[in-house]
Amino acid sequence: MSRLDPPRINRRSFLSLASLGSFFAALGTAAAGIFRLPNPAVLPGPVRRFKLGPPEQFSAGSETAFGEQNLVLFRDDDGFYAISSTCTHLGCTVARSKDGFACPCHGSRFDSKGSVIGGPAPRPLPWLEVSRAANGDLVVNADNEVPEGTRYRV
Amino acid sequence: MRDPSRIYRWLLLVASLLTVGYLVGAAVRENYRAQWKVVQRQYQDILRQKATDDRGRELLAKFRIDMKQASIPALGAVDRCVTCHNGIDDPRMTDVEQPHRTHPGHILDKHPVDRFGCTVCHHGQGAALTFREAKADDVFWDYPLLPPEMTEAACVTCHDAEKLPPDQIPLLTAGMTLYQEKSCGSCHKLGGRGGALGPALDNEGAKTKHQLIMTSLKPPHTTWNWQLAHFRDPGSVVPDSLMRNPTVTRRQALALTVYVLSQWKRDVPESYLAPDKIEQKYRALHPTPLTGEQVYQQYCAACHGNGTYSRWDKKFNRFVPAIRGVSLVSTATREYLQANIEQGRPGTQMPAWGPHAGGLLPEEIAGVIEYLRSGASAPPAMTVLTMRGDPNHGLSLFLRNCAGCHGMNGRGGLGPEIGNPVFRRAASDEFIIRTIRNGRIGSAMPAFQRKEAPALGDQDIADLLAFLRTLGEQRGQKPMAQNVTTSAPSGGRP
Numbered sequence: 001m002s003r004l005d006p007p008r009i010n011r012r013s014f015l016s017l018a019s020l021g022s023f024f025a026a027l028g029t030a031a032a033g034i035f036r037l038p039n040p041a042v043l044p045g046p047v048r049r050f051k052l053g054p055p056e057q058f059s060a061g062s063e064t065a066f067g068e069q070n071l072v073l074f075r076d077d078d079g080f081y082a083i084s085s086t087c088t089h090l091g092c093t094v095a096r097s098k099d100g101f102a103c104p105c106h107g108s109r110f111d112s113k114g115s116v117i118g119g120p121a122p123r124p125l126p127w128l129e130v131s132r133a134a135n136g137d138l139v140v141n142a143d144n145e146v147p148e149g150t151r152y153r154v
Numbered sequence: 155m156r157d158p159s160r161i162y163r164w165l166l167l168v169a170s171l172l173t174v175g176y177l178v179g180a181a182v183r184e185n186y187r188a189q190w191k192v193v194q195r196q197y198q199d200i201l202r203q204k205a206t207d208d209r210g211r212e213l214l215a216k217f218r219i220d221m222k223q224a225s226i227p228a229l230g231a232v233d234r235c236v237t238c239h240n241g242i243d244d245p246r247m248t249d250v251e252q253p254h255r256t257h258p259g260h261i262l263d264k265h266p267v268d269r270f271g272c273t274v275c276h277h278g279q280g281a282a283l284t285f286r287e288a289k290a291d292d293v294f295w296d297y298p299l300l301p302p303e304m305t306e307a308a309c310v311t312c313h314d315a316e317k318l319p320p321d322q323i324p325l326l327t328a329g330m331t332l333y334q335e336k337s338c339g340s341c342h343k344l345g346g347r348g349g350a351l352g353p354a355l356d357n358e359g360a361k362t363k364h365q366l367i368m369t370s371l372k373p374p375h376t377t378w379n380w381q382l383a384h385f386r387d388p389g390s391v392v393p394d395s396l397m398r399n400p401t402v403t404r405r406q407a408l409a410l411t412v413y414v415l416s417q418w419k420r421d422v423p424e425s426y427l428a429p430d431k432i433e434q435k436y437r438a439l440h441p442t443p444l445t446g447e448q449v450y451q452q453y454c455a456a457c458h459g460n461g462t463y464s465r466w467d468k469k470f471n472r473f474v475p476a477i478r479g480v481s482l483v484s485t486a487t488r489e490y491l492q493a494n495i496e497q498g499r500p501g502t503q504m505p506a507w508g509p510h511a512g513g514l515l516p517e518e519i520a521g522v523i524e525y526l527r528s529g530a531s532a533p534p535a536m537t538v539l540t541m542r543g544d545p546n547h548g549l550s551l552f553l554r555n556c557a558g559c560h561g562m563n564g565r566g567g568l569g570p571e572i573g574n575p576v577f578r579r580a581a582s583d584e585f586i587i588r589t590i591r592n593g594r595i596g597s598a599m600p601a602f603q604r605k606e607a608p609a610l611g612d613q614d615i616a617d618l619l620a621f622l623r624t625l626g627e628q629r630g631q632k633p634m635a636q637n638v639t640t641s642a643p644s645g646g647r648p
Contacts, residue, residue: 015164025170029178134241
């Protein structure tokens with residue numbers, strides 16, 4: 001058999017191709033497994049899904065600050081929404097001011113919807129996802145941001 | 155001619171196909187057949203069946219098949235139990251099979267999983283993703299999963315057991331009462347109060363399985379099983395235990411087990427403590443004195459029984475005196491009893507009970523002396539005291555009449571060691587004379603001056619007393635090694 005013969009699949013070259021092909025398939029599968037390793041299934045951070053109690057305890061038009069969870073829960077006629085009270089600048093806890101929120105550390109100011117109206121804060125205060133747990137309690141998931149203006153209707 | 159590389163191509167093909175097969179199999183096993191994923195798919199089906207209203211549909215829509223965990227840094231817990239126990243806080247899941255079922259009772263209303271996790275109460279390996287690993291009753295995990303009925307032992311971490319409703323913690327309440335009824339404090343210290351024969355139980359619940367000897371324990375080799383077996387028969391797990399069989403029913407053994415498991419000084423952030431727990435800590439620093447009878451019941455009764463009879467103790471290898479017997483309390487002075495209680499009886503199993511030893515308050519010791527003496531009668535007049543004794547004649551009398559039980563030089567044998575320093579200092583002449591004369595009713599000590607047949611005359615007793623007073627001097631000249639008795643108390647457990 002010379003190199004000038006037209007290429008045809010005979011038994012021997014099929015064997016070569018199959019063995020090389022399966023070798024690279026094995027390599028690829030193993031690599032896929034290896035590259036999954038740096039992504040842990042669960043991060044060991046604390047739980048940031050907060051149960052805030054039954055929705056009936058918040059009246060329409062109310063706002064409730066949860067200091068430990070660093071968020072403020074609002075209820076208006078359209079439903080519930082929660083705004084994080086962690087400043088987007090350096091992570092201080094913002095205080096409620098006349099026209100919205102004010103950060104005591106570097107003077108960032110936000111309006112009542114969380115948008116920046118002054119100071120060094122680079123981003124508006126995030127709105128957090130509100131949902132309900134199986135037992136009916138309101139749940140705020142501080143890991144999930146939602147677009148401004150999103151309301152949760154009970 | 156055959157191509158020599160052919161065999162290598164076959165080899166590569168077979169090896170690579172095997173590797174691909176293995177890797178694909180592993181990927182399927184890990185990503186699809188994993189126990190928790192199977193469980194979550196089952197739960198998703200249950201959610202689908204129960205999605206009859208808006209909220210049900212919302213919960214179904216939000217349900218994702220992924221690992222769920224409650225991570226509470228303050229308690230050092232990363233609990234993935236909720237990965238399989240998905241319905242734990244869903245009130246609709248009361249009628250489904252485990253592991254999907256709702257947590258029983260209303261405990262989770264006040265102890266949400268997000269804030270408390272699971273292992274703070276149930277123990278076990280929280281990070282595990284299979285039930286076998288979560289149960290962790292092998293040698294690799296210190297605190298294996300508690301059986302459900304024993305979980306109440308953990309309530310005490312944050313609560314004062316006495317302030318919790320007893321119907322919520324039936325075993326713990328029973329165990330607490332039994333601990334006092336069975337007079338466990340006679341030998342074991344708790345909160346600095348109690349005897350010194352057995353180990354202190356203050357942190358017994360914190361013990362890991364590696365601190366207990368499991369060789370003669372039937373599996374499972376867990377601390378709770380060890381405690382349970384130990385309460386049924388201490389000798390079965392600790393061969394040289396001095397502890398008497400507590401004669402308890404199975405349920406009482408369970409209650410005592412829960413009680414000792416609850417003795418765990420866990421470091422929990424203050425924000426987790428119930429207000430009554432803080433009050434309990436304050437109360438422990440400022441204890442209210444018990445009455446004499448309570449003290450006797452909790453700290454004396456295990457060895458002395460009801461105190462009116464003398465008892466031969468096989469494990470102590472000596473008589474335990476009848477300390478409420480009428481012949482003792484009508485002869486012993488208050489000072490004598492007080493010295494014996496506060497300083498103990500060296501050479502015997504009787505420990506010291508003073509504030510710095512057994513932890514009894516001075517008013518409690520006074521109270522228990524009052525209780526012991528409640529059967530005392532007025533002592534008759536004494537004539538011996540005016541006589542002068544001859545210690546040499548006393549020695550021959552002692553060898554003939556006393557040494558058989560009290561040992562040569564009063565070192566003790568069947569009878570108590572009357573040569574010990576506390577006895578010598580505290581026993582008045584009058585007390586010794588009365589005891590020799592009248593004996594000890596309810597014990598092996600006979601009366602040596604009965605009216606019908608006096609064995610010793612008044613002068614003999616005076617001689618004997620003179621000899622007894624020289625005992626300390628003789629002992630003082632001997633090497634200390636002689637003071638060591640063979641039945642020196644060793645800890646209840648190795």
